[in-house]
Amino acid sequence: MISERPDLLGELSLSDIFRAEVESQAASMTEDLLALERDPAATHRLRELMRGAHSLKGAARIVNRDPAVRVAHAMEDCLVAAQRSDVGLSQGRIDDLLGGIDLLTQIANLPDDAVAKWESDHHDEIALFVKSLSSLNEEVVIPKGPAIENTVTREPRTTTRDLRIGVDNLNRLLGLAGESVVASHCLDAFATDLSRFKRMQDDLAYGLHGLRNSLGFADLNERTRGQLLDLQKKVTVCQDFFSRHLGEFELFERRYYHLATRSYQEVLDCRMRPFSDGTRGFARMVRDAARRLGKKINLEIVGQTTPVDSDILKSLETSLGHLLRNAVDHGIETPADRRRIGKSETGTIRLETRHRAGMLLIEVTDDGHGIDAESLRRVVIEKGLTTDEVAVKLSEPELLEFVFLPGFTLKETVTEISGRGVGLDAVQTMIRHVGGTVRVTSQPAQGTKFQLQLPLTLSVLRTLLVEIAGEPYAFPVTRINRVLKLPRNRIESIEGREHFTYDHQQIGLVAARQVLGLSARSTRDGELPVVIIGEKNARYGVVVDKFLGERELVIRALDPRLGKVKDINGAALMADQSPVLIIDVEDLARSIENLASGGRLAHVSRNLGSKVGPIQKRVLVADDSLTVRELERKLIESKGYKVEVAVDGMDAWNAVRTGHYDLVVTDVDMPRLDGIELVTLIKKDVRLNATPTLIVSYKDREADRRRGLEAGADYYLTKGSFHDTTLLRAIQDLIGDAFEDRDC
Secondary structure: OOOOOHHHHOOOOHHHHHHHHHHHHHHHHHHHHHHHHHOOOOOHHHHHHHHHHHHHHHHHHHOOOHHHHHHHHHHHHHHHHHHHOOOOOOHHHHHHHHHHHHHHHHHHOOOHHHHHHHHHHOHHHHHHHHHHOOOOOOOOOOOOOOOOOOOOOOOOOOOOOOOOOOHHHHHHHHHHHHHHHHHHHHHHHHHHHHHHHHHHHHHHHHHHHHHHHHHOHHHOOHHHHHHHHHHHHHHHHHHHHHHHHHHHHHHHHHHHHHHHHHHHHHHHHHHEEEHHHHOOOHHHHHHHHHHHHOOEEEEEEEOOOOEEEHHHHHHHHHHHHHHHHHHHHHHOOOHHHHHHOOOOOEEEEEEEEEEEOOEEEEEEEEOOOOOOHHHHHHHHHHOOOOOHHHHHHOOHHHHHHHHHOOOOOOOOOOOOOOOOOOHHHHHHHHHHHOOOEEEEEEEOOOEEEEEEEEEOOOOEEEEEEEEEOOEEEEEEHHHOOEEEEEEHHHOEEEOOEEEEEEOOEEEEEEEHHHHOOOOOOOOOOOEEEEEEEEEOOEEEEEEOOEEEEEEEEEOEOOOHHHOOOOOEEEEEEOOOOOEEEEEOHHHHHHHHHHHHHOOOOOOHHHHHHOEEEEEEOEEEEEOOOHHHHHHHHHHHHOOOOEEEEEOOHHHHHHHHHHOOOOEEEEOOOOOOOOHHHHHHHHHHOOOOOOOOEEEEEOOOOHHHHHHHHHOOOOEEEEHHHHHOOHHHHHHHHHHOOOEEEEEO
């Protein structure tokens, strides 16, 4: 949309401005013509149409689009004649005027250097158009109660000031706003840690008070009493100071969260467009299709002001067009057929959109003859899509899923409107591409409903975080059927394939580690965390290591140089800025099918209890001294352990987050991140806090040792222990021998 600001208009060429004006006028003129077709007495529509044609004629003269001048002039003369006479506009004349709008749109979209050639090639067409509009006296007036109706539920229009902004700039701004929301959750976690620290302070004060009572304060000498009183006073001051600032921080955290959320919502609103922006051509399309098929159809559009993400709206236009054409051709009966079964001659198609439960819900409903389940079952068998025995057992919802298959159609003849079996397949593909679902229900003689459920925006994704092989992965919530903890005694095996029964259906069981090509080591818990994915007739239970909870993630596209990464759809950053990969559920299901068809699916239950031979344990050594690193590496490797090194604390933190280690050995004094901070981060991370840590430092004071152990280190050694077996004994005490048989 073009802003009214002169500085922004100056950035556009006259041809661009003309193109935008034609687009805007074409939409309003089409609406007025269809309104006149429904109600010929609405003469005020003629005035609006004349004004539009006159404006386009003047604009076309300015940009030297002579063909557009001739077309607009002929339309204006026709409308003037209609207003001055009592004859009105016939359906044929409205068809001609709609054709004129199509011509103007076509001319407006031509490059400047192509106008002359287009005019030469279409000279006869324009002349015929002008001639057809030149006479009004031979027309037949449209009778009231038109054969074809198209109605749009009008909703109040809101006036806004528009500003042109690049899509890329807006997307980047939305990404930053989304990241601020995600980052605000990190403050919440920090506030929780501070509250825990306050409780520790309270425990310290209580313990100090108890110590004073147990020692017998009156019996202590004066110096000890003074020291104890001074210590209690300092603890009290510390408590007061911390409580005051903790309250201020919690207030700041709440304000920041609300500010981040509001900022994100405001930027998101900039991406939103009213649903009506994507439905402008539907009334005309349904009207033209109905006339070609000799049907009477009333189109109702409800929820036009519902905000929709611009990217989703752009993708929806083609899909909704498919559904509406199918409803016209397949759904609504002819007037004669409707009269015979006691229905009104005019059928109704209803297109409705609304927000529900954080999702965008769109319904396309018709009151036609519906889909006959037995006819559908017969076609499914005839096309060889299933056997007679299986088809008989299929429920009606399961049968209706076949209409989305490529090339599937119930029509015996192909028309220019539908019948090739590609529309519904394209609809489902698009809906899945944006992370949505589509469902169809039908009742014989009453009609059919297509229900589309889509995310409100493509920039932020609601996900289920899981852990697989020590790494976090995200499943889009809209692509998950169910999550559950599966007891092992519910796992059954048939013909070498493991499955479990859920909702009266056998669901194949697969290990996420195998499908993603990760380490075969799995959980030893009594119950298996399972994510159920897939369609009704091809569902799989994907076994993960752990559920980490739901998160809203700001989607980041992968580097295009990587190409399509198998089973991965994108990436995101967690609140602590650690990366997480987003699972491509459709691709994952295909990978599972490939493994199953080749008989290569591993037994989940068997792997949980089987041995795969000795596995070498991995140790990470972090020290900023090359000499110390190499000395430690060689010493530890001499006992069979696999050793990797990090040059400082930050390097070690990045390594331990992205790889699995059985032990971390670290120095204290290192640049960027010291050893104490490294150990603290490891012990605070829910995924890493079980990893043993060993501090090796030149600092041998008791205070240094206590500081390291309080941070969470499992061992504290001085570097003087390198030359004997103390270091190796400590490693063996913490993680055992270098090799161990582990569960698969």
